[in-house]
Amino acid sequence: MPAPLSILGISAFYHDAAAALIIDGEIIAAAQEERFTREKHTAAFPVHAIRYCLAEGGLLVDDLDAVVFYDKPLLKFERLLETYYAHAPRGLMSFLKAMPVWLHEKLFLKKLMRDGLAEVSAYDRKALTLLFSEHHLSHAASAFFPSPYETAAILTIDGVGEWATASICHGQGSSIQTLQELRFPHSVGLLYSAFTYFLGFKVNSGEYKLMGLAPYGDPESAETLGFVKKIKEHLVVIHEDGSIQLQQSYFRYATRLRMIDERRWAALFGMPRRLPESKIDQHHANLALAIQQVTEDIVLQMARNALALTQEEHLCLAGGVALNCVANGKLDRANLFESCFIQPAAGDAGGALGAALAVYHMHFKKGRSPQAPDGLKGSLLGPSYSNEEVNKMNRKQGWDAQFFESETDLVKTTAELLADGLVVGWFQGRMEYGPRALGNRSILADPRTPGMQQTLNLKIKFRERFRPFAPAVLEEDSGSLFALDHASPYMLMTAEVVHSARTALPPQFKDLPWQEKLQVGLSEVSAVTHVDYSARVQTVDSHRNPRFHKLLLAFKTLTKCPALVNTSFNVRGEPIVCTPEDAYACFIATGMDALVINDYLYLKQESKAH
Amino acid sequence: MREFLQDMWGFLSERKKFWLVPIIIVLLLVGALLVLGGGSAISPFIYTLF
Numbered sequence: 001m002p003a004p005l006s007i008l009g010i011s012a013f014y015h016d017a018a019a020a021l022i023i024d025g026e027i028i029a030a031a032q033e034e035r036f037t038r039e040k041h042t043a044a045f046p047v048h049a050i051r052y053c054l055a056e057g058g059l060l061v062d063d064l065d066a067v068v069f070y071d072k073p074l075l076k077f078e079r080l081l082e083t084y085y086a087h088a089p090r091g092l093m094s095f096l097k098a099m100p101v102w103l104h105e106k107l108f109l110k111k112l113m114r115d116g117l118a119e120v121s122a123y124d125r126k127a128l129t130l131l132f133s134e135h136h137l138s139h140a141a142s143a144f145f146p147s148p149y150e151t152a153a154i155l156t157i158d159g160v161g162e163w164a165t166a167s168i169c170h171g172q173g174s175s176i177q178t179l180q181e182l183r184f185p186h187s188v189g190l191l192y193s194a195f196t197y198f199l200g201f202k203v204n205s206g207e208y209k210l211m212g213l214a215p216y217g218d219p220e221s222a223e224t225l226g227f228v229k230k231i232k233e234h235l236v237v238i239h240e241d242g243s244i245q246l247q248q249s250y251f252r253y254a255t256r257l258r259m260i261d262e263r264r265w266a267a268l269f270g271m272p273r274r275l276p277e278s279k280i281d282q283h284h285a286n287l288a289l290a291i292q293q294v295t296e297d298i299v300l301q302m303a304r305n306a307l308a309l310t311q312e313e314h315l316c317l318a319g320g321v322a323l324n325c326v327a328n329g330k331l332d333r334a335n336l337f338e339s340c341f342i343q344p345a346a347g348d349a350g351g352a353l354g355a356a357l358a359v360y361h362m363h364f365k366k367g368r369s370p371q372a373p374d375g376l377k378g379s380l381l382g383p384s385y386s387n388e389e390v391n392k393m394n395r396k397q398g399w400d401a402q403f404f405e406s407e408t409d410l411v412k413t414t415a416e417l418l419a420d421g422l423v424v425g426w427f428q429g430r431m432e433y434g435p436r437a438l439g440n441r442s443i444l445a446d447p448r449t450p451g452m453q454q455t456l457n458l459k460i461k462f463r464e465r466f467r468p469f470a471p472a473v474l475e476e477d478s479g480s481l482f483a484l485d486h487a488s489p490y491m492l493m494t495a496e497v498v499h500s501a502r503t504a505l506p507p508q509f510k511d512l513p514w515q516e517k518l519q520v521g522l523s524e525v526s527a528v529t530h531v532d533y534s535a536r537v538q539t540v541d542s543h544r545n546p547r548f549h550k551l552l553l554a555f556k557t558l559t560k561c562p563a564l565v566n567t568s569f570n571v572r573g574e575p576i577v578c579t580p581e582d583a584y585a586c587f588i589a590t591g592m593d594a595l596v597i598n599d600y601l602y603l604k605q606e607s608k609a610h
Numbered sequence: 611m612r613e614f615l616q617d618m619w620g621f622l623s624e625r626k627k628f629w630l631v632p633i634i635i636v637l638l639l640v641g642a643l644l645v646l647g648g649g650s651a652i653s654p655f656i657y658t659l660f
Contacts, residue, residue: 074617074621075621075625078621078625078627078630081630081633081634082630085633099637099640099641100641102637103637103638103641104641107614107641110613110614110617111614
């Protein structure tokens with residue numbers, strides 16, 4: 001029998017550093033470095049994530065057949081030099097700031113990686129095979145290879161990789177062929193990020209906020225329609241094949257350390273850039289809606305082109321823009337493809353996995369057998385902790401916990417707490433890979449409770465009150481609440497709440513200020529119904545996450561409601577919790593009422609009466 | 611450094627971008643000065659394009 005082929009994928013040095021290990025094509029482990037170091041979106045070489053992945057696979061660095069980095073630094077350097085050369089002498093300051101980073105570090109990536117791996121364990125440097133995969137190929141591979149499809153169209157869209165900012169590829173068996181690329185400086189991701197910046201959110205992490213704000217915009221108002229027109233006339237030309245051209249006179253990211261020309265944008269939209277944390281008004285919401293709509297138009301157009309080029313029935317999606325679940329929902333409802341598979345770690349963290357899979361199938365030329373429902377194991381690819389470890393922690397710290405021998409009793413008790421309106425931290429099994437909590441590092445609550453959205457936002461997550469929450473719903477019952485005719489296991493698609501679950505709106509709801517719309521319960525699951533009746537649905541099945549499925553069943557038995565609020569187990573600005581200690585610290589520091597870690601239940605004093 | 615120079619030459623040959631050679635040489639000299647001078651690498655703060 002041949003020795004197993006072990007490949008470690010790494011993403012690092014830009015943002016969302018991560019590591020992924022595959023052995024003989026099977027995904028063994030994958031995790032983001034931020035979860036271990038507690039620095040959100042960290043760019044650091046993922047020593048901790050690598051250490052974890054190797055431990056999960058029972059390997060040392062010396063056992064690896066290849067280590068692969070998720071993009072090609074020299075190609076990126078070429079883009080940088082050519083861009084500066086083309087714009088010189090403009091961009092000199094930016095050039096002088098960027099170059100030291102390259103000359104100190106990024107040009108010598110091989111050395112950096114070898115040194116980084118030496119921190120994990122001692123190994124033979126000469127024997128190490130170090131490979132590099134193109135950024136968008138890594139994204140494409142991360143979506144196609146774990147997908148259940150033998151062949152598919154692949155669409156990747158993000159800010160920028162080396163040169164490419166979006167690509168259309170054709171996945172067939174164990175190969176991926178790039179058919180078309182959109183190249184820097186024209187980029188859908190950078191366009192969206194430019195608006196994220198203009199609306200006062202942080203580039204690279206505030207894009208979710210912009211997406212959450214957009215539904216408060218008034219789609220019929222003259223202002224929103226005007227914004228859309230201005231964006232299309234002045235900022236971006238959308239071609240028939242979905243490629244775009246950004247009018248560079250409005251942007252600054254190519255040569256400066258700023259996204260946009262703020263003065264020109266202020267003149268164009270008739271308002272200054274919103275300062276971070278300042279008041280959000282209707283104009284901001286309308287502008288957020290306008291760019292969201294334009295983004296959806298572009299994504300749809302690109303998908304149409306992918307269909308025309310490949311004539312495939314299925315689509316795979318990855319890249320940061322694929323985390324825009326509103327656009328994904330629109331794409332789904334457009335019915336261009338029979339089905340769609342989106343990589344849950346669609347951003348750069350997922351590049352680590354994609355790079356490893358690309359090398360396995362395309363460099364080592366190993367065959368592929370698509371798996372149903374997919375090869376991602378529910379994206380539960382991170383570390384887990386045993387009851388013994390949790391018990392040891394309890395004794396060491398003197399934490400009071402109730403142990404449940406029976407899983408049935410545990411889920412029943414938890415469901416009762418949730419039905420009583422309590423907010424429960426739910427920590428189980430292996431940690432999720434990607435930005436979404438899918439029921440193993442989640443904060444759960446009853447979606448029917450009036451005011452739950454604001455309670456969660458203000459007392460538990462400490463984040464902006466407008467931000468929506470997502471439902472986790474029993475897959476078999478999802479149709480009773482949401483207009484969704486297929487599974488959505490990774491919470492990457494919005495769907496509308498069905499009419500039968502909606503409540504009557506107060507008169508003049510449409511004319512209410514957007515902040516007041518927050519107070520109105522729109523459906524029987526109001527905490528997970530956004531102002532436009534959309535919900536970012538996660539369907540839960542007994543195959544991918546059996547215990548979470550049992551909890552939802554127990555909650556449904558008690559309440560007849562098959563859904564729970566499922567939000568990530570963290571507070572604003574922090575990564576999702578990784579260890580039981582992280583979870584307990586978050587539990588104590590927030591207004592959470594109860595915490596379940598594996599088979600242990602923790603209650604705050606005031607919650608013990610329940 | 612030798613490995614880097616080999617990689618860079620291979621890359622430039624493959625991409626047929628020999629016109630970048632003078633720029634890269636100047637940059638490497640500047641880089642050497644930076645290293646000798648102990649200058650710090652300041653990461654661009656706005657977007658990780660670099």
